[in-house]
Amino acid sequence: MATIRDVARKAKVHPSTVSRVFSGKASISEATRKRVLSAAENLGFQPNAIARSLKTQKTHTIGMVVPHVFEGFFDDSFFPQIMRGMLEAAYQHHFRLIVSGSQGYTDEISQIKDIMRSSQADGIVVMSSRLDVDTVDRLLELDTPFVLIGHPPKENHHQISWVDADNQIATRKAIQHLINLGHKQIAYVGGDPKNLTTRERQQAYEDTMRASGLAIEPNWIDYGYFDEPGGYTAVQRMKTLGNNAPTAYYAANDLMAVGILRALTELGRCVPEEVSVMGTNNSYLSQHTTPALTTVDVPYAEIGKKAVELLITQVTNLNKTPSSYLEDCHLVLRSSTGPVASSNQPDQSGRSH
Amino acid sequence: MATIRDVARKAKVHPSTVSRVFSGKASISEATRKRVLSAAENLGFQPNAIARSLKTQKTHTIGMVVPHVFEGFFDDSFFPQIMRGMLEAAYQHHFRLIVSGSQGYTDEISQIKDIMRSSQADGIVVMSSRLDVDTVDRLLELDTPFVLIGHPPKENHHQISWVDADNQIATRKAIQHLINLGHKQIAYVGGDPKNLTTRERQQAYEDTMRASGLAIEPNWIDYGYFDEPGGYTAVQRMKTLGNNAPTAYYAANDLMAVGILRALTELGRCVPEEVSVMGTNNSYLSQHTTPALTTVDVPYAEIGKKAVELLITQVTNLNKTPSSYLEDCHLVLRSSTGPVASSNQPDQSGRSH
DNA sequence: CTGAAAGCGCTTACAG
DNA sequence: CTGAAAGCGCTTACAG
Numbered sequence: 001m002a003t004i005r006d007v008a009r010k011a012k013v014h015p016s017t018v019s020r021v022f023s024g025k026a027s028i029s030e031a032t033r034k035r036v037l038s039a040a041e042n043l044g045f046q047p048n049a050i051a052r053s054l055k056t057q058k059t060h061t062i063g064m065v066v067p068h069v070f071e072g073f074f075d076d077s078f079f080p081q082i083m084r085g086m087l088e089a090a091y092q093h094h095f096r097l098i099v100s101g102s103q104g105y106t107d108e109i110s111q112i113k114d115i116m117r118s119s120q121a122d123g124i125v126v127m128s129s130r131l132d133v134d135t136v137d138r139l140l141e142l143d144t145p146f147v148l149i150g151h152p153p154k155e156n157h158h159q160i161s162w163v164d165a166d167n168q169i170a171t172r173k174a175i176q177h178l179i180n181l182g183h184k185q186i187a188y189v190g191g192d193p194k195n196l197t198t199r200e201r202q203q204a205y206e207d208t209m210r211a212s213g214l215a216i217e218p219n220w221i222d223y224g225y226f227d228e229p230g231g232y233t234a235v236q237r238m239k240t241l242g243n244n245a246p247t248a249y250y251a252a253n254d255l256m257a258v259g260i261l262r263a264l265t266e267l268g269r270c271v272p273e274e275v276s277v278m279g280t281n282n283s284y285l286s287q288h289t290t291p292a293l294t295t296v297d298v299p300y301a302e303i304g305k306k307a308v309e310l311l312i313t314q315v316t317n318l319n320k321t322p323s324s325y326l327e328d329c330h331l332v333l334r335s336s337t338g339p340v341a342s343s344n345q346p347d348q349s350g351r352s353h
Numbered sequence: 354m355a356t357i358r359d360v361a362r363k364a365k366v367h368p369s370t371v372s373r374v375f376s377g378k379a380s381i382s383e384a385t386r387k388r389v390l391s392a393a394e395n396l397g398f399q400p401n402a403i404a405r406s407l408k409t410q411k412t413h414t415i416g417m418v419v420p421h422v423f424e425g426f427f428d429d430s431f432f433p434q435i436m437r438g439m440l441e442a443a444y445q446h447h448f449r450l451i452v453s454g455s456q457g458y459t460d461e462i463s464q465i466k467d468i469m470r471s472s473q474a475d476g477i478v479v480m481s482s483r484l485d486v487d488t489v490d491r492l493l494e495l496d497t498p499f500v501l502i503g504h505p506p507k508e509n510h511h512q513i514s515w516v517d518a519d520n521q522i523a524t525r526k527a528i529q530h531l532i533n534l535g536h537k538q539i540a541y542v543g544g545d546p547k548n549l550t551t552r553e554r555q556q557a558y559e560d561t562m563r564a565s566g567l568a569i570e571p572n573w574i575d576y577g578y579f580d581e582p583g584g585y586t587a588v589q590r591m592k593t594l595g596n597n598a599p600t601a602y603y604a605a606n607d608l609m610a611v612g613i614l615r616a617l618t619e620l621g622r623c624v625p626e627e628v629s630v631m632g633t634n635n636s637y638l639s640q641h642t643t644p645a646l647t648t649v650d651v652p653y654a655e656i657g658k659k660a661v662e663l664l665i666t667q668v669t670n671l672n673k674t675p676s677s678y679l680e681d682c683h684l685v686l687r688s689s690t691g692p693v694a695s696s697n698q699p700d701q702s703g704r705s706h
Numbered sequence: 707c708t709g710a711a712a713g714c715g716c717t718t719a720c721a722g
Numbered sequence: 723c724t725g726a727a728a729g730c731g732c733t734t735a736c737a738g
Contacts, residue, residue: 051407075430081427087452098449100444101440284638
């Protein structure tokens with residue numbers, strides 16, 4: 001591989017001149033620039049990014065760690081779409097992504113540390129939103145630029161940059177849609193209970209129920225850990241409630257909603273005539289289930305993109321003022337939700353739009 | 354960030370000793386090692402990977418470029434699963450992935466060049482399998498370690514490492530399944546005609562048809578460019594063939610099969626009673642369509658994993674002997690295929706298993 | 707506009 | 723087992 005010295009020799013200039021031509025900032029006479037450029041072309045020279053990074057302490061690279069690489073993680077649109085958005089933003093700004101896997105959540109932190117302390121990235125996008133792991137505190141200790149995808153714990157709110165879906169409003173819209181259809185017995189199937197998003201959505205679920213004067217039955221709340229069997233199992237449990245069983249299910253992602261659909265079909269319950277089902281994420285899959293899933297569109301690609309953009313301005317402008325975005329979500333009405341069956345409750349407020 | 358000198362000062366040794374402790378290869382007295390380690394711990398020291406790379410010319414990083422980051426690219430399981438496999442293998446071997454996006458195929462090559470010539474990766478996994486772009490030749494020129502996901506052009510066969518699905522056999526199995534069901538008018542809906550995989554599968558389709566003495570009608574062959582509308586459009590075209598219209602469709606991925614399903618439903622044709630449909634990839638989606646798609650499982654995660662493993666042995670052992678893997682694919686029989694309608698052809702060979 | 711020199715943070719032959 | 727020195731390939735103040 002040709003180096004700056006080889007080019008210098010060939011172009012009969014000092015290596016520093018070659019450097020200046022390639023850094024693009026210094027003023028160089030047109031004649032010299034041309035000589036250097038053609039010598040470089042000739043030798044197939046390209047500045048060594050590693051050497052450059054060592055000197056400038058900039059890598060033009062954004063780090064990320066993929067929380068836990070299990071099979072289903074790539075079935076939901078959540079991660080692939082975030083990845084797509086990140087890639088897009090990185091590409092536009094001539095940055096690259098360096099990505100590492102991790103086994104579970106403690107390992108995630110050590111991977112983050114590894115990347116940052118080994119100086120392979122200028123900053124890092126972090127997706128963890130666990131309540132039981134103080135990722136954010138550890139990150140703040142590290143004194144490393146980062147952007148969180150998800151909500152920060154309240155205490156650190158204004159010290160850090162983050163971008164998240166507006167989970168509260170998303171869930172409120174979803175639950176309100178079901179309430180408008182006359183449902184009063186509404187189940188909430190969350191992901192991992194230790195996940196902040198799960199909690200936020202549950203909170204919004206409870207608030208919305210209460211705001212409509214509806215009771216909340218603890219048996220209507222379950223956690224499906226974001227996978228299909230989790231949704232299936234939730235129905236298995238709740239079917240034992242008899243008359244008190246939910247007439248509508250709201251699931252925190254589409255995979256679980258698919259599991260709910262499967263369980264209901266097995267039980268011979270018609271969707272949406274007898275039971276309504278809502279998912280979350282508007283994954284590609286959700287258009288193709290039977291019936292097609294009513295869901296909440298969460299702009300994950302946009303979120304990934306914003307996160308990278310935020311981080312890039314942070315590391316290039318040294319503008320350390322943290323900022324945050326809350327992305328709007330909207331309902332996607334399809335065929336898995338309908339008015340509550342008349343045997344249950346009268347339709348009190350008319351159809352949804 | 355603490356450097357090796359800071360640690361050396363604190364541990365009262367020479368910087369080179371600190372280096373030796375962290376490189377793990379040299380012999381160091383237990384006492385010194387402990388002193389160094391505790392000093393490092395104290396200062397939060399971690400060797401700077403960039404500096405190390407500059408010296409050793411090793412990055413412990415594998416490059417990859419994502420061909421074209423358009424929305425649908427992440428809907429099919431193809432790319433996310435390859436990514437998952439790559440991540441898994443990289444993680445196991447303590448490597449990282451550096452990934453860059455690209456806009457189209459010529460840009461892909463320049464991105465690859467950028468990564469390699471700038472020394473940010475030890476080698477690269479390349480997914481391109483275009484016929485009109487001589488990626489492989491360019492790569493060979495660059496003299497950079499790489500592994501191809503896909504088939505190399507015949508001429509370079511033995512010079513390079515690659516891993517691919519056994520597309521020939523996969524398609525043969527698929528078409529044979531349809532033939533066994535009595536179908537004689539079988540459509541092939543490929544991806545991009547300039548894609549090698551598309552060609553290979555088409556070849557296998559034609560061979561299998563001929564081997565059973567079936568005619569091949571040019572109108573039964575179309576290209577859906579791997580997306581849903583592409584499959585939909587193919588049916589739109591072929592429906593004009595009247596009695597000569599296909600009784601079965603084989604699509605080169607599930608997304609196109611879904612489009613075929615949609616078009617057929619719109620036309621009021623029953624699947625599989627009147628028309629059979631097969632997809633490829635066994636994406637998560639394919640289980641949930643109506644009817645559930647008969648498809649071919651292609652182990653993309655395994656392919657991504659193998660590619661990274663191959664590349665890692667190549668760059669660490671300097672074992673430059675190229676090798677290759679052809680991964681087995683198998684049929685996944687579900688509900689979208691059935692015996693040809695009796696008005697068309699008698700069932701000549703019985704049901705498939 | 708260009709050259710000469712120092713240095714980014716490591717590694718590694720060479721001595722001892 | 724440990725130290726001293728050179729160097730990986732760049733960048734960038736400092737001169738002129």
